[in-house]
Amino acid sequence: MSAGELVEAFRTGRLGVEEVTRYVLQQIEVLDPHLHAFVTVTAEQALEAARHRDAELVRWRRGGGEAGGGGGEAPGPLFGVPVALKDLIDLAGVPTTAGSRVRAGHVAQASATVVRRLEAAGAVIVGKTATHEFAFGATTDTPFHGPVHNPWNLEHSAGGSSGGSGAVVGAGLLPVALGTDTGGSIRIPAAACGTVGLKPTYGRVSRHGTVPLSWSLDHTGPLAATVADAARVLEVLAGPDPLDPAALGAPARGLVQAAEAGATGDLRGLRIGVLADWARDRIHPEVEQAFRGALRQLGDMGAELVEIGDADLPPAGVLTLVNRLLALAEGGAYHAATLARRAGDYSQEVRIRFELGQFLLARDYLLAQRLRTELARRAAAVMERCHVLVVPTLPIPAPRLGQATWTPAGAEPEPVPEALIRLTAPFNVTGQPALSVPVAVGASGLPLGVQVVGRVLDEATVLRVGAALEQARGPLPR
Template sequence: MSDLTRMTATEIAALVASGETSAVEVTRAHLDRIAAVDEQVHAFLHVDTDGALAAARAVDERRAAGEVLGPLAGVPVAVKDVLATRGVPTTVGSKILEGWRPPYDATIVQRLREAGTVMLGKTNMDEFAMGSSTEYSAYGPTHNPWDLSRIPGGSGGGSAAALAAYEAPLAIGSDTGGSIRQPGAVTGTVGAKPTYGGTSRYGLVAFSSSLDTPGPCARNVLDAALLHQVIAGHDPRDSTSIPQPVPDVVAAAKLGATGDLTGVRLGIVTEFVGEGAEPGVMAAFRESVDALTKMGAEVVEISCPTFAYALPAYYLIAPSECSSNLARFDGVRFGLRVGDDGNRSLEEVMSLTREAGFGPEVKRRIMVGTYALSSGYYDAYYGQAQKVRTLITRDFTAAFERVDALISPTTPFTAFPIGARTADPYQMYLADLFTIPTNLYGGPGISVPCGLSEGLPVGLQVMAPTMADDRMYRVAAALESAVGTFTPPAL
């Protein structure tokens, strides 16, 4: 393995800016790493070799011309295949969009290009971001670099696995119910969900529009903060984008890295430290709490009773929104088209296309959502779920009147074996038990590695008030300074 692939994004950017190495050398090193290990990991659905090298050459030319480069110029990045990328296949892990090459870039992809990062390719994911293990990808599962027989989390398991396997120093994910944080936890990497509306959804293939949040993935907190700073900010093309300045997450990460949390008040979510979490996960979490206390943080228990209803509320709201959003995939305008032999009606072509193009989990959620929105059931299901969402928001608001941030384990268990939960959707859904409330509230959350349980990574989650993303970075960086980063066994 090249030394360049072992470096942090911050280190790579500094070397490129100083001319000690070139963006092309860095890019080739990571492309070679992908070629060497991705057959085992399957983190990528598409590797854009030519595009990556062209972008890297452009960075080197700008540096040679004396331009001042951005803080991540020349750094490779892997992009979850849920974001539209001009001329590059964007499948969302589904057969229904196989081969689709968008004519435009998502705002986040556009900002990555403008910042001089080098897009290596598109990463694997659960189909339409519906899943917790990346086993529901139409193109096969991704494997966890810590143990290739285990899942890398989901839905953004490809992005997290690419980081853990040293195929990329940075990645982009999206988080609807935990799809950035949960993969981060089980792969020993950092995954951050920004405040909803803090990052643009323009060009993000929609799953649940009131929940979907693109965000940064990295191997350490400072790198995640730097990537967050590049992609965040108001976008007039996204009606839900917040027209406010982005908090200085980079300064917060640097402050946290000093290991001083004096004056910071943290709340342990009582409902997330009882039954349901594996003993090894709780042991690592408790040790991390001790570390935070030693750095000066005041830690208290905070009860958020409605969090217990977050999981069922989420699995009514998200499927309801997806049943509406996925209606556009009809076999007419773009993507897969099945049965169009001139002898079938448009309705038959639509039905055959959706039957062939959508996988089982997507079909399950579309049916649940359609039922929840149907006449006579709307108030009993979708309407009630939205009321629960309001109560969860109130619990968060009350908690943040007492503490600066909330902490919990990121996920109740470590990475489980591939195939262990696919036959039981409820057991699969439990992977997001601790992450879903933050999505329903709309605030930021981050998962940072906090230890190992039986040789597998455990993550600690930090949750902050809306538009206080800097708080979570400070706490996460402080914990990282105490416990360090974690390296998987060599592939």
């Protein structure tokens, strides 16, 4: 069931929160040994919260089932919904390992802002999911935890760095899990695991209480079973936070209604920019076929398709390079003191990246920041011509576990980690909202996603288009 359906079932008494929570915990116990997606399952805390939610419902019904009726608060927008957190996000009294031996034994003293907002909306937190070490990788395969397996094919990667969250939602264990996204870490596992993944506008959601990678690029957002669920969660998470200087003051309203409007399949009046050059550069045939099918569906629903080329927005590689420079420099700075003391506790892969970041010159970092500003300006100019952009989320289907490279037709082999971020990292640089929506299952039996990118602070239109694609696709064949 979706988050919205669960809330309605709890509100009407068709299901109990403790009943559903126990079922979810039982399913985690059965399936997670195959997925390897959870780092910590907070069963006792979840059941206690569930019983509290059921008691709240009893009080509310005794008061007539009306808000302000004297019988308790009305059920919130995520009332009773089981949710997991990427293990970068603090939950009071629970370890936050960030996927690294460096933080073994660390226990959060307070919950992150996003966790407090989830709980205030009625959610039940059931555990922490695996991340690539300090979120600096796209496969969620680290020595500290081991690989997370793709629920569609256990021999394939779940993507990363929020691979645990992608796997639990993709497996149907939960309707919602939180992730973070610095270069695609929500959208990559969403595409790999056949879920919806929403990176909001930069600053839309507070990052206080979340282990950082790059303060210029980090975003927090949902992976969800449906576009409407992603909208519902973002409405809860968004808003000002004095504890995060980058947090924007504007709340997010009307997002669920926007998704519902998109589900009618009417996109008349919308101009959709197709990143044609990006979508032709080293794209796997399965991905290309799925993307062309999505474009046909958008046109059939009344949208006007507008081609956007490299003359309008620079090649994806340019934006991805800026992303990498910023992440290396800022990640290296954050970890400098710990690296000096405990370098051996980092995996070799991530340690080398953070050490490299410490060798970047100040002028390189300042140049990357200037380019970030200019590229955001260029993107805003492009968005004056269209309401959203579309491009494949990933150029390849989910890779096999441990796969190092793939070979595009007529081109040199490309490292898999570089391929996975090639089409997602640019929008961390520009700060635009970006949504990955599954649109097809390829001949390989793996899901394939399309990315819908909007104007800054216009998640509503992104969700409308995403919901239209979801409706046109129908249920994914398993």
